[in-house]
Amino acid sequence: MTYCVGLKLNAGLVLLSDTRTNAGLDNISTYRKMFHFENPGERVIVIMTAGSLSVTQTTLARLQEAIEAPDADETSSIMRAETMLQVATIIGNTLNRTRRDITEQCRDLSQQASASMIVAGQRAGGTMRLFLIYPEGNFIEATDDTPYLQIGEHKYGKPILDRVVTPETSLSDAKKAVLLSMDSTLRSNLSVGMPLDLAVIERDDCRVSQRRRIDEGDPAFMAMSAAWSAALRDSFVNIQI
Amino acid sequence: MTYCVGLKLNAGLVLLSDTRTNAGLDNISTYRKMFHFENPGERVIVIMTAGSLSVTQTTLARLQEAIEAPDADETSSIMRAETMLQVATIIGNTLNRTRRDITEQCRDLSQQASASMIVAGQRAGGTMRLFLIYPEGNFIEATDDTPYLQIGEHKYGKPILDRVVTPETSLSDAKKAVLLSMDSTLRSNLSVGMPLDLAVIERDDCRVSQRRRIDEGDPAFMAMSAAWSAALRDSFVNIQI
Numbered sequence: 393m394t395y396c397v398g399l400k401l402n403a404g405l406v407l408l409s410d411t412r413t414n415a416g417l418d419n420i421s422t423y424r425k426m427f428h429f430e431n432p433g434e435r436v437i438v439i440m441t442a443g444s445l446s447v448t449q450t451t452l453a454r455l456q457e458a459i460e461a462p463d464a465d466e467t468s469s470i471m472r473a474e475t476m477l478q479v480a481t482i483i484g485n486t487l488n489r490t491r492r493d494i495t496e497q498c499r500d501l502s503q504q505a506s507a508s509m510i511v512a513g514q515r516a517g518g519t520m521r522l523f524l525i526y527p528e529g530n531f532i533e534a535t536d537d538t539p540y541l542q543i544g545e546h547k548y549g550k551p552i553l554d555r556v557v558t559p560e561t562s563l564s565d566a567k568k569a570v571l572l573s574m575d576s577t578l579r580s581n582l583s584v585g586m587p588l589d590l591a592v593i594e595r596d597d598c599r600v601s602q603r604r605r606i607d608e609g610d611p612a613f614m615a616m617s618a619a620w621s622a623a624l625r626d627s628f629v630n631i632q633i
Numbered sequence: 634m635t636y637c638v639g640l641k642l643n644a645g646l647v648l649l650s651d652t653r654t655n656a657g658l659d660n661i662s663t664y665r666k667m668f669h670f671e672n673p674g675e676r677v678i679v680i681m682t683a684g685s686l687s688v689t690q691t692t693l694a695r696l697q698e699a700i701e702a703p704d705a706d707e708t709s710s711i712m713r714a715e716t717m718l719q720v721a722t723i724i725g726n727t728l729n730r731t732r733r734d735i736t737e738q739c740r741d742l743s744q745q746a747s748a749s750m751i752v753a754g755q756r757a758g759g760t761m762r763l764f765l766i767y768p769e770g771n772f773i774e775a776t777d778d779t780p781y782l783q784i785g786e787h788k789y790g791k792p793i794l795d796r797v798v799t800p801e802t803s804l805s806d807a808k809k810a811v812l813l814s815m816d817s818t819l820r821s822n823l824s825v826g827m828p829l830d831l832a833v834i835e836r837d838d839c840r841v842s843q844r845r846r847i848d849e850g851d852p853a854f855m856a857m858s859a860a861w862s863a864a865l866r867d868s869f870v871n872i873q874i
Binding site for chain 2: 550551552554555564569571572576579615619620621624628630631
């Protein structure tokens with residue numbers, strides 16, 4: 393399983409992913425699920441992935457090959473596409489083609505290969521965009537009404553986002569919100585696991601303004617987690633029925 | 634969808650269910666999902682249901698018929714069974730038989746009829762028991778390590794239970810915990826809905842000690858929900874990262 397969450401706020405984009413992959417419960421590994429593509433000041437794109445690792449890795453490899461191809465142009469390379477909508481379209485098409493290829497390879501198995509992605513970014517002169525790309529390549533976009541998108545195990549971490557995140561939320565509060573959302577998910581689903589990858593793209597910065605890997609036992613994360621547990625228990629005690 | 638939760642504490646059993654049923658998103662109704670069977674002082678049994686309404690209603694009707702049958706005995710009637718284990722076995726067998734009958738009737742459809750149940754109760758001289766009965770009739774039981782059981786949409790309401798419920802929890806705190814667990818679920822899943830049915834069985838009371846229907850707009854429930862939201866937001870503001 394996986395948990396990735398992205399917020400689109402007036403002040404910027406905030407992205408958080410876990411790193412646990414598993415093939416069955418007895419085969420657990422750590423793989424990065426957040427990928428940065430940037431030409432600082434001109435464009436920044438961050439992709440987060442959930443689903444079959446062979447689909448997501450092959451999709452990312454194909455996107456990278458298309459960037460490096462001698463004949464790369466605005467219809468094939470996410471680093472040359474003219475808008476973030478075009479970036480999402482290229483990624484969606486690549487994901488869909490990869491998913492179909494691998495499903496065809498695996499047709500002797502009953503299982504289907506599938507994956508979804510969150511794509512965030514901005515081009516100089518354009519606006520910040522945040523997309524969720526479905527396995528078939530179609531996508532939806534975050535709006536002011538619902539300024540966040542999730543992929544993977546989304547339920548445990550959704551209530552805190554619903555309660556505290558609006559487009560006006562500060563980047564500092566947004567980091568806190570995604571980390572607490574992840575904390576709830578880590579506690580309840582063993583197939584979501586540390587370390588975490590956090591990225592912040594400040595508005596109009598067109599680069600990854602902050603990036604941080606949060607390892608198992610990270611003192612700040614542990615302190616936040618413990619403080620949140622204590623605050624919830626205190627709140628519980630003080631509620632009257 | 635549905636959300637039902639049961640707690641087994643040293644002080645007693647606490648049970649809460651919603652009442653929303655839906656056949657598709659455009660056909661929503663209210664049906665009771667909590668059913669009491671009692672011979673006050675001698676035995677009390679509460680059943681909560683999730684899943685196909687035709688399966689749960691037919692199962693309950695068959696259990697009632699078996700209670701009223703002229704030849705009812707300890708192997709067929711849950712009001713005569715000698716232990717709560719035997720009660721769970723009768724309910725499991727009836728559920729499984731009903732599920733199979735209805736699946737057979739519906740074999741022209743691709744969908745399967747299925748349902749699960751939570752069964753709580755005590756017989757005079759016996760101990761309190763809390764079971765989750767699967768569609769196939771097998772069951773698991775709440776223990777001191779995990780003193781609660783859930784059926785239906787369980788994810789949104791699980792974190793609060795994990796944080797605050799232990800066998801030592803008081804009945805008053807337990808009512809608060811299940812109501813807050815339901816509150817989180819109501820906010821996140823439209824197919825779980827008011828009114829709610831709450832029941833408390835105090836230890837060795839062998840009757841439903843408290844029962845309450847909580848309607849849409851219930852002032853106490855609304856006040857608790859608002860206070861919990863405010864407490865969560867305050868806690869969020871005060872957490873440092």
